[in-house]
Amino acid sequence: MKSPMMLQLAELDPARDLTSPGRADDDALAAILDTPRRATPIRRSRRPAVLAGAAAAAVVAVAVVVTVASPGAPPAFAGWTAVPTVLSDAETAARAAPCDTSAHTITDGPDGPQVEDVPISPVLAEQRGEYTYVLLTGDGAVGECLVTTQASGASDVVTGDTVPPAGPAVPGPRDVTTLQAGTASWSEGDTGDGALTSAYGRAGAEVAAVELTLTSGERVQATVHDGWWAVWAPGEAALRDTAEATFTDGTTARFEVAEK
Amino acid sequence: MVDDTGARALLTQMWVDQHEAVTRFVARRVQPALVDDVVSETFLVAWRRLGDVPDDPKPWLLGVARNVLATHLRTHGRWRALGVRLEREPEPSKEGTDDLAADRADLRRAWEMLSDADREVIALVAWDGLTTVEGARVLGVRPSTFSVRLTRARKRLLAYSGLPSETASVLRKLQEAR
Numbered sequence: 001m002k003s004p005m006m007l008q009l010a011e012l013d014p015a016r017d018l019t020s021p022g023r024a025d026d027d028a029l030a031a032i033l034d035t036p037r038r039a040t041p042i043r044r045s046r047r048p049a050v051l052a053g054a055a056a057a058a059v060v061a062v063a064v065v066v067t068v069a070s071p072g073a074p075p076a077f078a079g080w081t082a083v084p085t086v087l088s089d090a091e092t093a094a095r096a097a098p099c100d101t102s103a104h105t106i107t108d109g110p111d112g113p114q115v116e117d118v119p120i121s122p123v124l125a126e127q128r129g130e131y132t133y134v135l136l137t138g139d140g141a142v143g144e145c146l147v148t149t150q151a152s153g154a155s156d157v158v159t160g161d162t163v164p165p166a167g168p169a170v171p172g173p174r175d176v177t178t179l180q181a182g183t184a185s186w187s188e189g190d191t192g193d194g195a196l197t198s199a200y201g202r203a204g205a206e207v208a209a210v211e212l213t214l215t216s217g218e219r220v221q222a223t224v225h226d227g228w229w230a231v232w233a234p235g236e237a238a239l240r241d242t243a244e245a246t247f248t249d250g251t252t253a254r255f256e257v258a259e260k
Numbered sequence: 261m262v263d264d265t266g267a268r269a270l271l272t273q274m275w276v277d278q279h280e281a282v283t284r285f286v287a288r289r290v291q292p293a294l295v296d297d298v299v300s301e302t303f304l305v306a307w308r309r310l311g312d313v314p315d316d317p318k319p320w321l322l323g324v325a326r327n328v329l330a331t332h333l334r335t336h337g338r339w340r341a342l343g344v345r346l347e348r349e350p351e352p353s354k355e356g357t358d359d360l361a362a363d364r365a366d367l368r369r370a371w372e373m374l375s376d377a378d379r380e381v382i383a384l385v386a387w388d389g390l391t392t393v394e395g396a397r398v399l400g401v402r403p404s405t406f407s408v409r410l411t412r413a414r415k416r417l418l419a420y421s422g423l424p425s426e427t428a429s430v431l432r433k434l435q436e437a438r
Contacts, residue, residue: 003414004380004415005367005414005417005418005421006362006385006386008363008364008367009367009371009386009387009417010386010387011364012287012364012367012368012371013383013386013387014287015284015287015288015387016387018283018284018287019280019283020276020277020279020280020283021276021280022279022280023276023278023279023280024272024275024276026275026279028296028299028300029271029272029275031300032271032303032304032307033268033271033272033307035304035307035308050282054291085307142390210267216284254309
């Protein structure tokens with residue numbers, strides 16, 4: 001027996017006009033039936049250090065794909081360059097437009113998970129080929145966003161956000177700190193599977209350049225901008241964990257790309 | 261253990277019978293672009309755990325879909341979107357000015373004031389057409405717990421919809437300030 005209120009409520013059902021009968025010849029069903037019934041784990045790439053470090057407020061930082069409209073996106077990172085083009089603040093703002101403007105902390109509460117939004121805004125953006133990487137920060141939270149621009153003008157956006165356990169402390173003039181380093185991968189959206197390795201952190205006022213090395217041996221230049229540094233490379237575990245900083249006086253120092 | 265031919269037949273039947281119900285359940289909770297993925301992933305879980313699926317698969321499937329959604333939205337950093345949506349607000353001109361339309365507007369406003377948890381129990385009954393026992397199975401709680409939640413949620417919905425809109429918005433602000 002339904003009350004009049006429940007019946008009235010039924011009219012407000014957003015899906016009441018949705019018809020979606022299951023067809024035995026549906027391709028989506030065929031795809032499921034083609035998979036082995038023994039479970040293969042769905043890949044959820046997390047950055048282990050972050051999950052381990054954030055015990056109380058379990059901070060989730062996984063890269064995800066939000067497809068804006070992009071039929072036939074390229075599967076690999078064709079055109080990626082080891083030397084980035086650093087974008088001006090104005091360009092950064094424009095390129096960051098499709099990125100999330102808030103990071104999210106999730107804590108378990110008595111009524112289930114509680115979400116808190118932390119507003120973030122771009123601090124750094126760099127371009128490698130057709131890929132724009134944007135680092136966004138705000139009140140202890142950090143977001144990453146990779147925008148792939150198609151020739152048609154459509155774009156794919158991959159984002160992840162986190163609240164690093166250490167928090168982005170203001171570095172000393174010759175300090176280079178790492179807030180996060182590791183693989184982010186995704187398996188959704190029209191882009192299909194993808195993975196990249198990124199690292200970012202704070203850079204002191206006298207840090208002029210940061211250079212890392214790919215596991216292949218190739219040198220890759222990070223972007224240093226406004227007290228932050230960041231770098232990314234295609235694929236999983238693509239970066240070695242030592243890097244070199246060059247200071248404004250021309251001297252250099254090696255440092256570990258490791259989360260504190 | 262179900263043999264392979266039997267398994268294919270079982271899942272195909274489940275797909276034919278339950279695809280629409282699962283799709284609607286999911287469509288109320290995420291943006292359209294994600295619906296098909298979540299539905300497929302739900303049936304994929306059923307395929308891999310066919311032995312666990314009870315004779316009445318619908319509540320089980322909706323429960324799985326709910327978990328898939330939570331995982332998706334958590335990884336998407338948009339957990340908040342899990343809340344059940346309401347039909348898009350109609351344009352004022354189409355809403356009309358008669359009593360029925362006014363009732364609907366009250367109800368909509370009241371619905372928007374409910375917590376996500378309240379909306380969820382009500383939606384399972386009003387929209388998914390589930391019984392208390394089935395709804396409880398979706399949420400993984402005891403039927404008595406579900407009944408209590410449903411009763412409270414309905415009381416709140418009724419109370420909110422009977423309030424003049426100014427009082428209602430004050431009440432809502434108080435709730436948010438809690």
